[in-house]
Amino acid sequence: MRPVTPLSVLAHQLELLDREQPSPRLDHARALASGLDDYLSATTTPESERLAALSRRTSEHVWTRSESAVATLEPEMLSGHVEGQLLRFLVAVTGARRVLEIGTFTGYSALAMAEALPADGRVITCEADPRAAEVARDAFAGCDRIVLEEGPALATLERLAGAGEVFDFAFVDADKTQYWDYLDVAHRRGLFAPGAVVVVDNTLYQGEVYLDAVHRSPRGAAVAEFNARVAAHPAFEQVLLPLRDGVTLIRVLP
């Protein structure tokens, strides 16, 4: 897997340095950075067989390029075992029944959250790319707790708001340059119940959000701006966890 989190980028850099100029100190630093993710996985409740199978299928799938695609699809997009378990855990402890997801990809996080829902609970998940939607639909077969809304998420949010939908839990994981719009539209259009929990992925964006501007891509800059806006907003309480590529937990204050 390509390094796509601050920790895996750091581990990769240390490994290159250690190869160029081996030293016990560098070896120790490399071992500290490269061992953490595997340890977190080993000590976290295992994923279900269904989730493990979807993770394998996503890695094996050949993701062809498409001119019209909203994003380049790649297996690294999948949230995976530890983050999926965090979502599952949060859905269970909050007692959420109505879950909104923005960014389905192949459906791993939607399925992880659905596993923690009561029988009458629902995950409504938004995906713009038909290639991802096709794989996800297949993954959701037999699970009537998930509804896939295919199309650009902002238009879907407007439609859901127009239909009077309200959610007590949300996971935001689509286009990083639209993160603020997703949160702002959903909040202003009343899609969040008072006290709703919103989980946002990639809020460290490979460390770009805290590195000098010279190391910042347009997406990294958009996520840094998103983080600053959330931090300054009086209607939100939040904490950024350094798990994988950064996961922010936001509580929409009642």
Ligand SMILES: C[S@@+](CC[C@H](N)C(=O)[O-])C[C@H]1O[C@@H](n2cnc3c(N)ncnc32)[C@H](O)[C@@H]1O
């Ligand atoms: C990081 S992946 C989601 C991963 C998924 N949540 C998981 O954990 O496996 C982001 C997804 O958002 C989709 N996406 C990007 N822009 C979008 C938009 N404007 N509306 C809906 N989906 C979008 C991409 O096609 C991609 O499948």
